[in-house]
Amino acid sequence: MDTLRGMRTFVRAVELGSLSAAARELRTTQPTASKQVAALERELGVRLLQRSTTHLAPTEQGRRFYERARRVLEEYGEAVDDARGLSQTPAGVLRVAASVSLGVLHLNRLAQMFLARYPQVEIELILNDRYIDLVEEGMDVALRLGASLPPNLVARRVAASPRGLVASPDYLRAHPPLREPGDVAAHNYLRYAGASEELELTGPDGTRVRLAADGRYRINNSLAIRESFALGAGIGLAPAWLVQDLIDAGRLSWVLPQWRAASHDAYVVYPARRHLPARTRAFVDFLAQEVPELPGFEAVPENV
The missing domain is CATH 1.10.10.10 (Winged helix-like DNA-binding domain superfamily/Winged helix DNA-binding domain)
Structure with missing residues (x-):
């Protein structure tokens, strides 16, 4: 056979x-x-x-x-x-994983750009908020945000996204003013379902505060949280990659902008292999170049 x-x-x-x-x-x-x-x-x-x-x-x-x-x-x-002299030409099927929100808002567009640049490559973009094993599920590359990374993967840090409190202008006009972190307790706080009920913020002088962070509405999807902020349902913590376009459009505002939570680090992750296909190498380098340019992301000192 x-x-x-x-x-x-x-x-x-x-x-x-x-x-x-x-x-x-x-x-x-x-x-x-x-x-x-x-x-x-x-x-x-x-x-x-x-x-x-x-x-x-x-x-x-x-x-x-x-x-x-x-x-x-x-x-x-x-x-x-290699025998045909094509080893440096990206070609073939590339399977890419990311969370639903990150994929819909950003990675989908980058995948289209990559396909336009490399016409011999095909991409299967798999969006899932469930943590998946890249090797077991046959994925070539993943774009992940600040998650713990297993030892059988290579992780290249390519960008960071600041996190802070956000709310819509309509919500802020209709509710008590927020002048200091303690004022958060008087507001409806939106958070990711299952996330900690405690919020830690760092001020401009390095002072850290811990606040109760709970409200009447909890959601297990970042896109739904984003929409709820825009609808004026409350305030909450958000990474800039999730909301920067809404802030630029005036639909959301940073609240207590001098107080921030730990940033989201973006990693390009791929299985540890002795030889990577040309398409995988090209896509990893492409993401390292393009992700820091996305709205809400910042370049990091070293791409490692």
Whole structure:
């Protein structure tokens, strides 16, 4: 059998969640794709996929084989490109992950810019607020904000986004003035559901204060929090990347602008591999250049 072809079909079936989708992408038929995976299973002597009429998922052996098979296919693709003199030309499918809010507001636009620059690259942009394992889920690159990073990943810090209190002008006109941090207690505070009920701010002289940060409304999505601020539902803490365009448009204002919370650090994250495909290297460098230029982000002293 053609082992490489079977591996490629299996890998894409796992990534796309469907043999039919893998067959369409690889320009073959679903029965042919199924036969290729079945032949691969016979050759290996293990079952790789659990199939039903509505669901496909790798077995434990399949999940472990997928991780290695994907790397083998990448190495093979690089070897072919090198032999053809194309190793420096970004090409192929790039799978990118980010949170929903960051993806919708910023990364989607950057992905379009990258595609225009590199016509041989395809991008699958996966937006999910759930923390995902890049290696297990077959992702090439992620743009993450201040999250703890596992040891099997490389993280390159590319930008920072200040955080402070925001509210709409209409809300501020209709409620008691905010002159110092303690005044926050008299206001409806909007926060991310599950986040700490305590707010820590640092003043211009380095003074730190801790405040109770709770209100009648908690939300588990940053885009919904952003909209609630604009609707005048309350005040709350926001990173500049989430609200800078609304502030520039006059729909939101910084509250107590001399008092800030810890910034959001932006990291470009990718699996630790000896050789990165040209498309991955190019995208990592592209994000390192473009993210600091986005509204609400600032350059950091060193891109590490």
